[in-house]
Amino acid sequence: MSHESQLKNVLVQGKFSVTAECGPPKGADPEVILKKAQLLKGMVDAVNVTDNQTAIVRMSSLAACALLKTAGLDPVLQMVVRDRNRISLQSDILGASALGIRNVLCLSGDHQIFGNQPQALGVFDLDSIQFVQVVKGMRDDGVITGGDSLDHKPDMFIGAAANPFADPLGFRIVRLAKKIKAGADFIQTQCIYNLNRFETWLSMAADKGLTEKTYILGGVTPLKSAGMAKYMKNKVAGMDIPDDVIKRMEGVPKDKQREEGINICVETISRLKELKGVSGVHIMAIEWEEAVGEIVKRAGLYPRPALDRA
Amino acid sequence: MITGEQKPVEEIRKMIAPYKRILVLGCGSCVAECASGGEKETAMLASALRMAARMNAEDVVIEEMTLDRQCVMEFVIQLDKAIDPYDAVLSLGCGAGVQAVADMYPEVPIIPGLNTEFLGETKAQGVWAETCLGCGDCMLYDFGGICPLARCSKQILNGPCGGSVDGKCEVNPDIPCAWQLIIDRLDKFGALDRLEEIYPPKDWSTKQGGGPRKIIREDQQK
Numbered sequence: 001m002s003h004e005s006q007l008k009n010v011l012v013q014g015k016f017s018v019t020a021e022c023g024p025p026k027g028a029d030p031e032v033i034l035k036k037a038q039l040l041k042g043m044v045d046a047v048n049v050t051d052n053q054t055a056i057v058r059m060s061s062l063a064a065c066a067l068l069k070t071a072g073l074d075p076v077l078q079m080v081v082r083d084r085n086r087i088s089l090q091s092d093i094l095g096a097s098a099l100g101i102r103n104v105l106c107l108s109g110d111h112q113i114f115g116n117q118p119q120a121l122g123v124f125d126l127d128s129i130q131f132v133q134v135v136k137g138m139r140d141d142g143v144i145t146g147g148d149s150l151d152h153k154p155d156m157f158i159g160a161a162a163n164p165f166a167d168p169l170g171f172r173i174v175r176l177a178k179k180i181k182a183g184a185d186f187i188q189t190q191c192i193y194n195l196n197r198f199e200t201w202l203s204m205a206a207d208k209g210l211t212e213k214t215y216i217l218g219g220v221t222p223l224k225s226a227g228m229a230k231y232m233k234n235k236v237a238g239m240d241i242p243d244d245v246i247k248r249m250e251g252v253p254k255d256k257q258r259e260e261g262i263n264i265c266v267e268t269i270s271r272l273k274e275l276k277g278v279s280g281v282h283i284m285a286i287e288w289e290e291a292v293g294e295i296v297k298r299a300g301l302y303p304r305p306a307l308d309r310a
Numbered sequence: 311m312i313t314g315e316q317k318p319v320e321e322i323r324k325m326i327a328p329y330k331r332i333l334v335l336g337c338g339s340c341v342a343e344c345a346s347g348g349e350k351e352t353a354m355l356a357s358a359l360r361m362a363a364r365m366n367a368e369d370v371v372i373e374e375m376t377l378d379r380q381c382v383m384e385f386v387i388q389l390d391k392a393i394d395p396y397d398a399v400l401s402l403g404c405g406a407g408v409q410a411v412a413d414m415y416p417e418v419p420i421i422p423g424l425n426t427e428f429l430g431e432t433k434a435q436g437v438w439a440e441t442c443l444g445c446g447d448c449m450l451y452d453f454g455g456i457c458p459l460a461r462c463s464k465q466i467l468n469g470p471c472g473g474s475v476d477g478k479c480e481v482n483p484d485i486p487c488a489w490q491l492i493i494d495r496l497d498k499f500g501a502l503d504r505l506e507e508i509y510p511p512k513d514w515s516t517k518q519g520g521g522p523r524k525i526i527r528e529d530q531q532k
Contacts, residue, residue, distance in 0.1 A: 082464070086511065108464050108471050111481050122464065129468040130511045145511060163472030171470070171493055174506060178468055182508055190472060237473035237480030 005102035005157040006074035007046035010280075010305055011186065011215045016273060017280030018301050019076065019188075019217060020044045020292045022068065024059035033064045037071035039289045043296045045304055046074040046103055048188075048282070052083065055115025062092055065101050076159065077101050080109025085125040086134065086145050093135055097154030105159040105188060106131040129175075129182045132160050136183030160184035162216075164201035165194060165240035173204045179214075186215040188282045191232075193264075194240040195271055202277050211277030218272040221284045222291050223261035226250040262295055269299040311340035311431070312404045313438045314347060314424035319358060322400065325421045326359070329398035330369065334359070334423070335389075335411065336376030337403040344438050347402030347424055349376040355402065355423065371395075380407030386414045393418060429460075446516030446523065452504060454495035459512070461488035467509040 010017045020040050025032040040047050047068055051061040065075035077096050079089065093104065108128045112120045126134065135158050137143050142153040160179040164172060179187065192198045198218070205211050223229045226249035233241040245264065252260045265283070272278045281301075285291045296302050316322075326332050334356040342348025356374035363370045375392060379385040380403030389411070393399070398419045401408045405426040412420040428440035443460045449467075450457055459465050463481040470489030473480025477490040496502050517523075 108466065111463055111473075113481055124465040125514070126511050127464070127466040127468050128471075129508055133508060134511075161472065166470070166472045166474050167476060167487075168470075168474075168490065168493060171505075174502075175468070175470070178506070178508055238475055 003100045003102065003155075005046070007076065007103055008157040008185070010045045013305070015305055016301065017046075017215070017217060018044045018296055018304060019046045019048060019280065019282045020289065021048045021050060021282070021284045021286070022064065022289065023050050023053060023287060024061065024064040026056065026058050028059065030067050033059070033067040034071055036289045037068050037073055040292055041071065041073060042304065043293045043302065044283070045280075046076050048076040048078055048105060048284075051078040051080045051107070051109065052115070053078075053110065055082070055110045055112045055117060055120075057115075057117060062096055062099075062101075065096065066099050069100055074103065075101055076103040076105050078105045078107060079131070080107045081124055081126050081128060081131055082109030082112060082122050083120075085123050089126065089131060090134065090138065090144050093138060093154050093156065094150070097156060102155060103157045103159065104135060105161065106135065106184075107161055128160060129178050132158055132179060132184050133182040140183075157185050158183050159186040159188055161190070162187050163190040163238045164192075164198050165190055166238040169201065169204075172201060173208060173210070176205055176210055177208060180210055184214055186217055186279070188217045189219045190238060191219045191221040191284060192268055192272070193245050194242050195268065197240060199275065202275060206277050215279035216277060217280040217282045218268075218275075218278050219282045219284060220265050220268050220272075221286060222265040222288065222295060223249055223257070224288060225254070225257045225261070228261075258291075262291060262298070265295050266298045269295070269301070273299070311343050311429070312406070313344045313427040313430050313440075314341050314404050315427060316346050316351065316355065316402070316424055317422070319355075319362065322355075322421075322423055323359070323362060326398060326400055329419070331371045331396045332359075332373075332398050332400055333393065333396040334372060334374040334400045335380065335402065336374065337380040337401075337407050338376055338378045339381075341402060341404055341407075341424060342376075343432065345436075347404075347407075352376050352402050355400075359400075377403075380404075381410045383410070383414065386411055389415065444517070445512070445514075447513060452509070453492045454499065454501065456488055456491045456495060458488050458492065461486075461491070467512065468505075 022036045049061045049064045052058055061078050065077045068075040106128050112122045134145055138154050139156050142150045162176050229241055229246045229249050232239045249257055269281050272281055283292050334352055336349050336352030337347050352374045356372050360372045377385045400421045400423045401411055402423045408420055408422045429442040429444055430438045430440045433439045441460050463479050470487055474487040477487055479485035479487050
């Protein structure tokens with residue numbers, strides 16, 4: 001089994017990377033993860049595993065990553081700072097590295113009020129930028145918070161998220177710069193539907209030299225229906241879906257809307273591929289992993305570079 | 311100030327049910343300012359409890375009294391002359407007040423009548439908002455006078471998160487995004503560059519590192 005980050009290998013070689021997302025089940029059945037693994041295997045370079053996304057209790061991201069690893073995929077461990085303090089976060093980084101997990105995505109996490117545990121205590125001991133910095137310190141210097149040394153450094157390719165569509169736009173670039181300074185090797189963006197705004201953000205990032213300092217992976221989510229588009233626009237904070245996208249979805253019959261969602265997604269990826277400063281694409285097909293293969297093939301991103309067996 | 315809200319009358323009635331002679335004890339400080347436990351609210355609650363008792367033909371005596379402060383021994387001691395006839399006290403002080411009274415009168419059940427809420431400010435008539443966590447290491451200078459620990463839903467010290475839209479928090483559009491406020495305010499002072507550095511993890515030892523906190527000032531001790 002390879003213990004290198006395939007995502008890192010692809011990006012370092014200057015190839016356009018493809019990652020997908022795998023949501024763990026609301027249960028303890030490993031087969032759910034292994035089935036999703038089979039759908040994604042060979043289609044993508046790495047697979048993100050979400051960490052109790054939308055604050056709903058699910059199989060732990062770390063365990064699901066370990067399962068993906070046994071299935072021969074390169075997992076990206078998502079970790080939110082909502083549920084764990086710095087002791088637990090650092091401990092899990094060490095455990096993940098020991099299991100051969102080589103990518104981590106450091107996130108704030110959806111607020112607990114949105115999920116099925118609104119009575120839970122939100123921890124938020126570190127914020128996502130501090131967490132990136134802590135993981136970098138562990139990896140590069142073998143040091144944990146407080147200054148103690150580790151006897152074995154974890155090996156992690158470190159990611160963070162960016163939302164080009166949240167406010168205030170100018171400060172989004174300042175925050176991106178802080179994430180990179182903290183140690184983000186790669187940046188995954190919020191779902192891109194508003195390409196104009198994304199390009200504005202990208203050119204502002206490029207002006208500050210930021211696209212040279214990190215790998216930016218554009219986030220895309222295929223829409224399943226016009227209803228989903230409207231729901232995301234109205235209910236998901238920081239989600240920017242222009243009206244013409246919604247009109248386009250509404251303009252096709254219901255049984256063709258999934259196909260149209262994939263069309264929009266493929267077109268978005270084609271445009272992202274042409275943009276200087278975009279190093280890859282992250283496909284978040286929410287509970288629709290079956291769609292990933294088709295999207296990757298139609299976007300001309302198949303086959304993927306061979307897994308490094310070093 | 312410390313803010314609080316009265317518990318529902320039914321919950322209070324359940325707690326006082328075993329007792330026959332009850333003193334409803336108000337506090338003239340913070341909880342008077344936030345209109346939950348001052349002299350006026352104490353009189354109103356005592357009256358409501360008396361009425362409920364009468365309606366249910368319960369044979370109880372409910373009387374009221376308000377101290378200037380329940381959390382300071384010098385004021386609590388005034389109860390020495392008053393407390394004897396009662397077999398329970400329903401305190402409308404904050405959690406500190408309830409415990410200060412209980413500490414002084416270990417033989418008497420002291421029942422909380424309020425839910426103590428937060429350290430906050432009066433924003434408008436009838437509106438109070440949380441603005442301080444009491445973390446023990448004030449960072450307001452760094453953030454232009456707006457505390458991200460108390461006012462950002464995710465306590466982010468390097469914000470704003472991706473959920474800040476039109477100056478509002480993703481948790482609730484009634485909550486202003488603390489980070490939008492911080493940015494706007496530091497911008498006015500020409501101090502936005504303060505936010506370009508990564509703010510280090512909070513040292514929580516000043517809040518809970520040593521267990522319950524205590525301030526000891528020898529210069530104030532006689």
